Amino acid sequence: MRTVLITGASSGIGEACAEVLASELKYRLLLCARRLERLKELKKKIQSAYPTCEIFCFELDVRENNEIEKTWKNLPAEWREIDILINNAGLSQGLEPIQNGDIGDWDRMIDTNVKGLLYITKHTIPLMERSEAAHIINLGSIAGKEVYPNGNVYCATKHAVDALTKAMRIDLLEKGIKVTSIDPGMVETEFSEIRFKGDKKRAENVYRGLKPLSGKDIAEIIAFVLSRPAHVNINDLLVMPTAQANGTAIIRNT
Numbered sequence: 001m002r003t004v005l006i007t008g009a010s011s012g013i014g015e016a017c018a019e020v021l022a023s024e025l026k027y028r029l030l031l032c033a034r035r036l037e038r039l040k041e042l043k044k045k046i047q048s049a050y051p052t053c054e055i056f057c058f059e060l061d062v063r064e065n066n067e068i069e070k071t072w073k074n075l076p077a078e079w080r081e082i083d084i085l086i087n088n089a090g091l092s093q094g095l096e097p098i099q100n101g102d103i104g105d106w107d108r109m110i111d112t113n114v115k116g117l118l119y120i121t122k123h124t125i126p127l128m129e130r131s132e133a134a135h136i137i138n139l140g141s142i143a144g145k146e147v148y149p150n151g152n153v154y155c156a157t158k159h160a161v162d163a164l165t166k167a168m169r170i171d172l173l174e175k176g177i178k179v180t181s182i183d184p185g186m187v188e189t190e191f192s193e194i195r196f197k198g199d200k201k202r203a204e205n206v207y208r209g210l211k212p213l214s215g216k217d218i219a220e221i222i223a224f225v226l227s228r229p230a231h232v233n234i235n236d237l238l239v240m241p242t243a244q245a246n247g248t249a250i251i252r253n254t
Contacts, residue, residue, distance in 0.1 A: 001054075002133055003028040005082050007062055007120055008089030010038035012189030013139060016215030017086055017222055022046050022053045024223050029053065030079055032060040033089070062089045062116030063108075072123045083131040084226060085124050087117045087138045092154040092195040106153045113157035117164065128177060133230070136172070137222055138165045140183040142240065148247040169235065178233040180225050185240030186212040186250075209252030210243035 004021055008014040010033035019042075021027040029046070031039050039057035046053055056079050060071060090113045093105035121136065128134040143151055144158030162181060169179040192203035218239070225234045243251045 001026065001028055002083040002131075003030060003079070003081065004084040004086060005030040005032070005124060006086045006088055007032055007060070007116075009033050009057075010035040010042065012088075013184075013187065013215045013218045014086070014088040015042055016219035017088065018042060018055075019046060020216065020219035020223050021226075022050050022055075024220075025227065026050075026053070027084070029055045030082065031055065031057045034059060034061050062120055063111040065115075065119045068119050068123050072127070080127055081130055082124060082127040083133050083135070085121065085128065085136045086222065087120060087136065089116055089120075090139060090157075093197070095150045095195060097150055098152045101153065109153055109157050113154075114160045114164075117161060121168070125172070125175075125177070129175060132176075134175070134177040135226060136168060136177060136179045137225065138168075138179070138181050139218075140165065140181045142183055142185045142238065142247050144181075144183060145238065146247045151247075165236075180234050181236045182218060182222060182225070183236065183238045184213055184218055185238075185244045185247075186210075187215065187218060188212040189215050209254055210250065211241060212243075213239065213241050 002025070004027045006014050006017050006029065009018050009031035014033065018029050018031055022029060031042065033039055036057065036059040043055045043057050046055060056076065058071060061067060091109065093108055094102055117138065138161055140161045141158040143155040144162040147155040165179055165181040172179060186207065188207050192206045193200060196202045221237060221239060225237065228234065
């Protein structure tokens with residue numbers, strides 16, 4: 001039975017991945033996020049539906065390298081071999097022209113989206129080397145393929161994820177570790193509410209007049225990628241709602 005580590009698993013795409021991979025692929029779940037109580041609720045929900053599903057939850061901030069290193073050293077023995085890593089933890093803060101940007105927002109995005117992904121990946125690869133189905137899934141974005149007005153630093157972090165994914169694929173080729181980038185367009189999660197710092201009305205307006213993707217849509221795509229034969233790797237998958245053509249071309253029902 002395969003074991004998957006999912007970062008940022010307490011909500012959105014990460015939460016949906018936990019549910020879908022438990023139900024469809026019967027994976028063992030290693031779940032981490034900053035909100036431990038949310039993880040405990042998710043564990044209870046999944047195990048009520050799938051009582052035999054093994055789940056281990058722990059609190060973690062991917063920005064803290066020393067915390068990651070310590071946590072990985074202290075993982076229970078039965079959770080020290082990992083087959084799949086889903087680098088899902090990430091965020092966007094603010095949507096302002098670069099001259100008006102908040103440096104604290106910039107730091108949080110860079111520390112989480114880029115450095116956090118690097119820290120987690122570096123410490124997890126040694127736990128994947130014995131797996132015959134090792135696979136790293138990085139959650140990118142349409143923002144990693146093109147930039148949009150006022151997206152500046154967030155787009156830069158996702159372009160970095162895109163470059164790192166390509167580099168990982170080369171670096172890990174000899175180890176037989178697959179590397180895939182999943183790049184969504186508009187997905188209705190807590191993303192916009194976090195970007196707008198709790199302004200629910202502004203967040204809801206992002207999805208006004210269209211049907212966005214859901215976390216489950218992305219999770220089912222990830223399940224498809226993970227269920228390909230051993231000789232097949234999907235390098236990069238760009239997915240958007242039907243109402244979205246690229247980062248800025250969107251049709252809304254008014």
